[in-house]
Amino acid sequence: MDGEGAMLRVTVRGFALDEVSKSPIVLLQPVGREEVMPIWIGPSEASSIALSLSGEQYDRPLTHDLLRLVLDGLAVQHQRTEIVRLENNTFFARVLLRQRNDYVSVDCRPSDGIAVALRTRAEIFVDKELFEAQKQIIRPREEGELEES
């Protein structure tokens, strides 16, 4: 139950839109739970995540596709993406990579960590204490917005 250890596996439940800033919000939902954790992200990261969820692909690799191609080319396994903490209104994440017996952890924005994980099929985790502090219930109206974006 300590901060560093306990993690919840999440999936991308969908998107919402910040009504004031018009910034996209990605909603992460732990497996088997009803609540979601909202994370404010940039518009191009949101479209990259949405595109990956849709199963479609552009003819040419987006930046997150390039990252996946680089990992593939180097035979690096993307083990997981972790969203680890919130500091000054900024979420911090990391991608955990493995190449043979080397393990590398790289600091990233949650949006990038999620966008890459959807392409490498790596699992996404959220620190349990962070989730419990940030969780929200989805209201029907937000679900509607979610489908529009």
Add this chain to the structure above:
Amino acid sequence: MDGEGAMLRVTVRGFALDEVSKSPIVLLQPVGREEVMPIWIGPSEASSIALSLSGEQYDRPLTHDLLRLVLDGLAVQHQRTEIVRLENNTFFARVLLRQRNDYVSVDCRPSDGIAVALRTRAEIFVDKELFEAQKQIIRPREEGELEES
């Protein structure tokens, strides 16, 4: 002088804006030459390139910064970015990576290849025949636009 072999080293001369589509254009200039080669790129790639040229950095890593951090973490050297051909109005590029004695070439969009090269300090090359076919003289008015963007 063959297509695969002859390459010109280029630097990012600046940006222009497509007057019709309002799409950003990055201008690549071979060392010691007056002409530039324009490549149409996306707005978020343009800001990532511009930010890197300015020497500034956000607090948190952008996607291209993440790619550099991954390469650093894995002790991979970004040897060069090459812009290799134009096909159906789309420029094709690749990043050439080296890890110990392994060499990997990864297909990418020129904008991503440039944005990463500016962060890893890798050199950027353009196929000579491609450059000669696409080169343009910068007119003063375009220079003005360049500084505005």
